[in-house]
Amino acid sequence: MSIEIRNIRKQFGQFTALDNVSLDIAAGELLALLGPSGCGKTTLLRIIAGLEKPDAGQVLFGGADATHTHVAERQVGFVFQHYALFRHMTVFDNVAFGLSVKPRRERPSQEEIRERVMKLLKMVQLDWLADAYPGQLSGGQRQRIALARSLAVEPKVLLLDEPFGALDAKVRKDLRRWLRELHNDMHITSVFVTHDQEEALEVSDRVVVMDHGHIEQVGRPDDIYEHPATPFVTQFLGDVNLFHGRVDAGQLTIGSYEQALGQHQDADGDAAVAYVRPHDLDLTLQAAGALAQGRVEHIHAVGPVVRVELQQADGQTIEAAVSKERFRALGIVPGDTVYVTPRKLAVFLQEDAGQQDYVI
Amino acid sequence: MSNILNLRHSVLPGFRLSFGITLFWLALIVLLPFAALVYSTVGMGWDGFAAAVGSPRVIAAIRLSFFTAGLSALINLVFGFLVAWVLVRYPFPGKRLVDALVDLPFALPTAVAGIALTTLYAPNGWIGQYLAPLGIKVSFTPLGIIVALTFIGLPFVVRTVQPVLEDLEKELEEAATCLGASRWDIFRRVIFPATLPSLITGGTMAFARATGEYGSVIFIAGNIPMVSEIAPLIIVSKLDQFDQQGATAVALVMLGISFVFLLLINLIQWWAARRHGAR
Amino acid sequence: MATLTTESRPVRYALTAVALVFLFLFLLLPLIGVFWEALHKGWQLYLAALVEPEALSAIRLTLIAAGIAVPLNLVFGVAAAWAIARFDFRGKSLLTTLIDLPFAVSPVVAGLMFILLFGANTVVGGWLQDHGLQVIFAVPGIVLATVFVTFPFVARELIPLMQSQGADEEQAAIVLGASGWQTFRKVTLPNIKWGLLYGVILTNARAMGEFGAVSVVSGHIRGETNTIPLHVEILYNEYNFVGAFACASLLALLALVTLLVKSLVEWRLHRQQQASTLRTAAARLQAQAAQP
16 A cells, blocks of 8 residues: 655654655555654654654545544554563464454454464464563564564554664674565565664665655665765765865866866855765875875775775875775875775765855 | 672672671561560460460451451552552642652551541541441441551552553553554553553552551451451450460461462462563 | 543543542541641640640650661661672572561561560560560560561662662772772762662651550550550540540651652652763763764
């Protein structure tokens, strides 16, 4: 079922959690809401679920207005960050809960409930734990039971709040892949909230990046990573180096470095910031055509990529990531002066980066 | 000493001193009197014990004590839960004052509570005057004992249930709501089972306290033999007649029955805790 | 508060009303009754009941008993909490249970135990009496019974408090070179002072108000071995209601002060906790902001 979110606003006292947010979610899609804590992503998820009422705006399920539909009637599955399993019930009773509270007319028979619960437990590969209590399970197992419980009522929409947030790194990776596969099998419209960009980019069909109660960018993971729409998205998606300069009629100037951009054609000597990811910076020993220069401070040579930290004359640091081969060819040691050239950069005029106070 | 105690090493000093003071004071104030009780029990002999406890008046008193204590504990389970629920969940003016008031039975000396309740529930008292025309007599009847014991036991239930209700995660109720459960379903199947262990604990504490209660009861009970005479009063009146052996025998029976109750309830708690795993 | 996880308004109002009516009838009305009965015949009678010699003697004895029991149990409570909350040793849970024992015993049985120990016809009691010390039906017995019933209060307040605070701060102090006593005075005491105050207040309230245990060992000798609660009983049984309730009102006032201090202490502890959560939250925010 598709979900449409129209002009949603939500205030908590003085704090604006959501400021006029609109978003379309296609049926069968797996969507990630990504952002730092306090950006409004969880509030948006809870409003979709009906756990929170928006101050203004509408939520449409399959084209029909569901803004005032009670949670219990929305047919959403919600998976909580800390699982919210009923600890006095067995795993089986937890999963069966949604079926057993249905009004008598709609309630399946005992055998039918048993069959459906066991099928779900098999699906999450925990049928052997049916008689255990939540307290006896590991974090990853609890999370899978929470998921099975939410699926038992055959929801039209599955909502997950930081589903892997409370798990350790290894389990987290396994569960991510598993969730992706599960979604491929079931094709239920799913939305999950995360503050981990790697998780969002890896698992979802589309990513919604949020900050300060509004949507910064919506797009496919590779799209967002390659073409971040705002400085915030650029910085949030990974490590990045900042270079300050000017743009005049599509021509970028940073110190003596110049480059023609395919954008900002109408800029008129505006201050601009160029963002370059460490692996998009090449190191050279030639000054000609270099973006900047610096003294090598640290070299981290563990793994396939060598990370080199440079210090510029003004004290700013630059981080570059080069391949082992390239590093060997350069033969640099701490204390050397090297030059950097960008392979790819994202340039934003200063007015776009307005909220952040950069020192030029 | 630290060898016998298997003391784990710590950089903090003062174990010998603090442990010494603790043990000395415990031995003097608590263990010695208990030893005296055990000593005189051993010297009593079965016949003396049976004669002291077997009389119909004593049996009636012990029965009355446990019956009224049980009933008042049940009343407190219902109203104590309700009070805790309202204090945790619903906003109302003067809440902090009401919250503080709940501890009154802990702080108010029992004799004061006793004479105050007796006066309130006497046929011409503030409450008694409305009950008398209905034919309900409270003061000087077993009903009065239940009123006094309910007063004494209330904070035990409220104060054990209240923190559990406060710590109950909101997500549990939200999860149940998402799964289509009604408020009543949620209360019955999620909230109530989660608070049940604390209810049992609080109810047990109220019950245990009520079986031994003396000060607040003797005024309102009227102390009519076979009707409204409680077991602690039997102990006192035997002591007044210098029948220490008889008093000891009754005390032992009281302690024994209380012990069995406590053991049972601890077993239930232990079983429940084990079932529900580590958390 | 989210409307989702609560009841409909009528249900809420009805439940609140039932709870409040119950509390009014069972708790507030008796309290009001005490003061009304004490004062409704006028101030003069009230004051006269308080300054008559037997009342004064009862007040004096109550103050003596509490004055001895409270400091002793304070020292004991702090020592027990230090040993139990700061060290790991075999038999710790047994020790904790034994400390709680006086709570589990009927006050009447507590009094009985002291009679069995110190009564005139027992070995210990007889020996003490031969040497000129009468315990039962005298002041020492009253003090002993009071100490017994108030035995666990301070330890009970402090042990969970100190356990939840952990020993990190004290260990840090020792590592920094503080002596044991300095550590206790400068680190432990400031951390537990509110809990300690509440424990003392509770001990005091119970010490001054104890009836059953003291009643058994006192012998009810007017003007000599009567505490305020015992005096209240005598006056009440003589149908001197104004006198009984006047003395009772003193104890009720004490109860009100106890409740007040308790609320205050809880408020302080709550604020302490809130301040520390705020500090950690602020630190976390700063750490986040510091990241590029």
